[in-house]
Amino acid sequence: xxxxxxxxxxxxxGWHGDTGKAAVITAQNGxxxxxxxxxxxDGQKMKQRGEPCGCSLCxxxxx
Numbered sequence: 001x002x003x004x005x006x007x008x009x010x011x012x013x014g015w016h017g018d019t020g021k022a023a024v025i026t027a028q029n030g031x032x033x034x035x036x037x038x039x040x041x042d043g044q045k046m047k048q049r050g051e052p053c054g055c056s057l058c059x060x061x062x063x
Contacts, residue, residue, distance in 0.1 A: 006031055007039045012055040014043025 006029045013022035019040075026036040043053075052058060 001029060003029075003031070007035065008054075010036050010039040011043035011046070012053055014040035015047045015053040015055075017044070 006025060009025050010022050010031070013019070013025065022036060022040050025031070026033070046053070
């Protein structure tokens with residue numbers, strides 16, 4: 001998976017407050033701790049601002 005896509009998924013985990021999912025995604029894809037932490041915090045800030053997550057669950061897309 002492309003790095004940019006992985007970081008977006010970590011951001012979504014941050015939006016949902018799911019540290020476990022963020023950790024798993026980070027470890028499985030070899031993303032650095034600093035980049036992962038930034039993406040996670042960006043997701044939390046999006047939620048605080050009232051922005052939508054954008055993940056398939058929140059957008060109502062069935063897998």
